[in-house]
Amino acid sequence: MKISIITPVFNSAGTVEGTIKSVLSQTYSNTECVIIDGGSKDGSLEIIEKYKDKISKIVSEKDNGLYDAMNKGVKLASGDIIGILNSDDVYYDNQVLETVAKEMQKSNADVCWGDLLYTKKDDLNKMTRVWKSSEYRRGLFKKGWHPPHPTFFVRRSVYEKYGAFRADLKLAADYELMLRFLEKEKVSSIYIPKILVKMREGGQSNWKNIFKIIKGNWESYRSWQLNGLKVSPFIFILKPLRKLKQLF
Numbered sequence: 001m002k003i004s005i006i007t008p009v010f011n012s013a014g015t016v017e018g019t020i021k022s023v024l025s026q027t028y029s030n031t032e033c034v035i036i037d038g039g040s041k042d043g044s045l046e047i048i049e050k051y052k053d054k055i056s057k058i059v060s061e062k063d064n065g066l067y068d069a070m071n072k073g074v075k076l077a078s079g080d081i082i083g084i085l086n087s088d089d090v091y092y093d094n095q096v097l098e099t100v101a102k103e104m105q106k107s108n109a110d111v112c113w114g115d116l117l118y119t120k121k122d123d124l125n126k127m128t129r130v131w132k133s134s135e136y137r138r139g140l141f142k143k144g145w146h147p148p149h150p151t152f153f154v155r156r157s158v159y160e161k162y163g164a165f166r167a168d169l170k171l172a173a174d175y176e177l178m179l180r181f182l183e184k185e186k187v188s189s190i191y192i193p194k195i196l197v198k199m200r201e202g203g204q205s206n207w208k209n210i211f212k213i214i215k216g217n218w219e220s221y222r223s224w225q226l227n228g229l230k231v232s233p234f235i236f237i238l239k240p241l242r243k244l245k246q247l248f
Contacts, residue, residue, distance in 0.1 A: 006073030032056035172219035
């Protein structure tokens with residue numbers, strides 16, 4: 001069972017090397033690393049090129065944003081299972097992909113996910129909060145639940161059957177994809193009760209970030225409409241409120 005890891009990159013010179021090392025150091029050997037660079041100008045590509053002998057595919061060209069880059073990676077991936085690791089995230093340890101392969105093979109699930117550890121932006125060893133997920137149950141999305149996308153692994157056959165990311169959604173295409181796969185198409189799933197990914201938190205909140213949060217929640221609501229699913233507008237409130245539990 002081959003696992004493809006897609007890493008979208010754009011001006012990530014300060015973090016992309018750590019991400020690449022995180023993938024290459026995995027104990028599970030049947031993997032491929034796919035790098036989709038959006039035309040970085042900060043030296044990211046030079047760092048990536050240092051590992052070109054160990055990276056299966058490298059694309060560097062202008063794209064139409066994060067989800068467009070992810071879609072390019074999905075098309076290029078040859079693995080049975082596809083995971084996405086952003087250029088400022090790392091796997092929690094070097095056995096993550098081995099765990100994913102074992103659990104997905106044993107369960108024959110279409111998708112899987114685990115827990116997510118948030119860290120300080122400048123120090124991956126300083127934890128700020130944990131996103132502890134759970135198994136999927138019908139109706140959980142309506143309560144504001146969804147899996148942490150950085151830990152979300154999908155069989156390539158699912159992408160081929162149900163499509164990839166909607167690039168017209170600029171902030172919530174990952175949410176829409178998980179909603180579509182789990183809630184609409186009812187693909188089989190398994191939850192791995194372990195931390196799989198470390199993710200850096202952003203900087204201090206400002207009006208720009210608040211606007212992005214509002215827009216992201218609006219796109220999440222729109223995702224239901226795009227899939228012909230009914231949900232209360234209160235999803236605006238329930239989704240961010242659910243994340244408050246991560247602080248305690």
